[in-house]
Amino acid sequence: MATINANFQKLAQNYxxxxxxxxxxxxxxxxxxxxxxxxxxxxxxxxxxxxxxxALQAAAAQTGTQAGIRGYGPYEGYEFLRxxxxxGDYAPLGVALLPDEIFVSDxxxxxxxxxxxxxxPDNRIGITDPVYPAYVDANVIQNGxxxxxxxxxxxxxxxxxxxxxxxxxxxxxxxxxxxxxxxxMTTQQLAAWVRYARENDAVxxxxxxxxxxxxxxxxxxxxxxxxxxxxxxxxxRSYSKAAGFTGLRCGYSVVPHALRRGGASLNRLxxxxxxxxxxxxxxxxxxxxxxxxxxxxxxxxxxxxxxxMANAATIREGxxxxxxxxxxxxxxxxxxxxxxxxxxxxxxxxxxxxTCAVAGTPxxxxxxxxxxxxxxxxxxxxxxxxxxxxxxxxQL
Ligand SMILES: *Cc1c(COP(=O)(O)O)cnc(C)c1O
Numbered sequence: 001m002a003t004i005n006a007n008f009q010k011l012a013q014n015y016x017x018x019x020x021x022x023x024x025x026x027x028x029x030x031x032x033x034x035x036x037x038x039x040x041x042x043x044x045x046x047x048x049x050x051x052x053x054x055a056l057q058a059a060a061a062q063t064g065t066q067a068g069i070r071g072y073g074p075y076e077g078y079e080f081l082r083x084x085x086x087x088g089d090y091a092p093l094g095v096a097l098l099p100d101e102i103f104v105s106d107x108x109x110x111x112x113x114x115x116x117x118x119x120x121p122d123n124r125i126g127i128t129d130p131v132y133p134a135y136v137d138a139n140v141i142q143n144g145x146x147x148x149x150x151x152x153x154x155x156x157x158x159x160x161x162x163x164x165x166x167x168x169x170x171x172x173x174x175x176x177x178x179x180x181x182x183x184x185m186t187t188q189q190l191a192a193w194v195r196y197a198r199e200n201d202a203v204x205x206x207x208x209x210x211x212x213x214x215x216x217x218x219x220x221x222x223x224x225x226x227x228x229x230x231x232x233x234x235x236x237r238s239y240s241k242a243a244g245f246t247g248l249r250c251g252y253s254v255v256p257h258a259l260r261r262g263g264a265s266l267n268r269l270x271x272x273x274x275x276x277x278x279x280x281x282x283x284x285x286x287x288x289x290x291x292x293x294x295x296x297x298x299x300x301x302x303x304x305x306x307x308x309m310a311n312a313a314t315i316r317e318g319x320x321x322x323x324x325x326x327x328x329x330x331x332x333x334x335x336x337x338x339x340x341x342x343x344x345x346x347x348x349x350x351x352x353x354x355t356c357a358v359a360g361t362p363x364x365x366x367x368x369x370x371x372x373x374x375x376x377x378x379x380x381x382x383x384x385x386x387x388x389x390x391x392x393x394x395q396l
Contacts, residue, residue, distance in 0.1 A: 007144045011137055016365035023350070024359050036353070037388040039315070040361040041379040042179075044244040046307060048288075049300035052243065055291035059284035070283040075274040077104020077252065081286045085252060088293040089237070095224040101256050103270060104289075106281050108209050108238035108251040112173075113138035114277070115205060115234060115253065118269045119171060126151050126169035128161045130180055130366035130373075132207070135173045147171075152369050159183045159327050159336065163196035172197065174223075175207035177214060180366045180375040181336040182312075182328015187220050194223070197232035203261065204233040209251075212242040212305055214331045230256035234266070239289050241333070243301045250281055250289045308333045311385040312378035318389035333378035336363065340396070342372045349374060356391035 024036050062068035076082070082099035090097045105111050112135060121143040127135050129150040139145045149169060153159045159181040161174065174193060177184040197204050206223040214221055223233045238251035245251075255267040291297045316329035325338035337360070339348035345362035352358050352374070363373030378385070 005141065007141050010144050011140050012133075014133075016133075016361070019365075020349070020359065020361060023353065027353050027357075031357075034357045036357050036359055037380065037384045037391075038359045039376040039380055039385065039388050040359050041377050042361070043246050043379060044241060044304070044308075045379050045381070046244055046304040048244050048248070049292065049297060049304070051291040051294060051297040051300055052245075052248075052288040055287045056248075056284050059287035063283065073280040073283055073286070075278060075280055076100070076271060077102065077281060078283065078286050081290050082252075084290050084293040090222065090224070093222055093225055095222055097224070097254060097256070101254055101267060103253045103255060103274060104281050104286060105251055105253065105278070106249040107240060107245075108207065108236040108253075109134050111236050111251060111253045112205060112207060113141075114273065115270070116142045117273050117277075118266055119203075121146070123147050123170035124149055124167065126164070126172040126202075128153050128173065128175070128178075129368060130159075130363060130370035131173070132175060132179050133366065135205075150367070150369075153181070154369055155325070155327075155338065160185055160189050161193075163192055168200035168202065169196075170200070170202050172202055172204045173207065174204055175209070177210040177332035178328070178334075179210065179332070180334055180361070180363065180370065182330075182332040182334035182375075183336070184214060184216070184219050184331035187218070187226065190220055190223060191226050194226045194229045194232060198228055201261070202232065203259070203266075204229075206233050206235045208235055209238045209241055210332045211237060212301065213309065213333060215309065216331055219331060224254070224256070230258040232259070234259065239292065242305070243289075243292050244304060245285075245289070248285050248288060250285050307382070308378040310378070311380060311382060314382070314385050314389055315376050315378065318393055322393040329378070335376045335378075337374045337376060339372050339374060345371055345374060352392070352396070356388065356395050358388040358391060 063070050081104055082102040085102050086097050086099050125139055125147040126149055129152050151161045153161050211221050223229045223235050235254040239245035255270045257267050259266045292301055312329040312333050315335045316326050319326050327336040329335040345364040349362045361375040363370030
């Protein structure tokens, strides 16, 4: 008899976005004449950069010729893209990487889950609260989530996670700039985690999905800008939020040669893992990603990011001016808003929906420490965002 992985029964119900959608639907049914402005969007809305469309078309046409066919590509991604990443993303930061320290993939959510294959099931796993839910789910599926230790984050520390005292963590998930809180770590804050990882032989899984949204030039863009990080950190990046690739699917992981545990190179282990369980990202998609490293590609990518960040600034400044306590929105498209009078996240969600016809995402859906907060995003249109903020400022 086939028995199933009982860990699936331990997964939290994936109810957050379903519940949000259901409450909006009920409201729309009751008040069909009111259009709900959705500021809970967690996906890009701007068109794909034209350089990517051109690269996709050219690559597709090429593979339609006998001379240009592409079958299975390298497990770790084509050299042309890994070279572009090393030269375009890291060399300007003063971070010297080799192309074979880069693993191109179909995105960073899968990479961060796949990376768990490298580790024994009995590690103590540090996960921040609030958090992007995928890290928790991946650990629960892998081993029931037995090793998870939450790292509580709150307003007192500006929602920046602090290394814990007590029993050391073995694997630590960090995300900066952060989803859902929108805050980004300083060099000093990140260096404290690198020091912690070195002292405890821990490994940091660093989610840099929003790196391209950093506007404050003094902030670190890569964990490898911190001395000593390459012995303790794996960095994950994605073209999803940076360049509108949420539907195309492409990202990469950096596993430095210097990262070794138990006498083994994690780079070699991940290469072996990929060759066993993955056959590489599509050629045409990797060509589209490569196009982003041209001057036109850079400019087009930046234009979309600027549009989202202008919306985030509209939300942040509008609400701050009205007396709200807000986090984020400067180096990430997310604004993390303290509910007025610290009311419950869902109660404020309902109040906002019913009074202003504006929808956000209840902070408690990202973890217990998100209670009393709401996440708003800059992924809407400029007009909608301005209208929503005006309503919040005048009607709530
Ligand atoms: C959107 C997002 C990602 C991106 O995942 P992809 O699989 O590359 O689309 C990763 N981490 C966080 C925190 C995100 O919000």
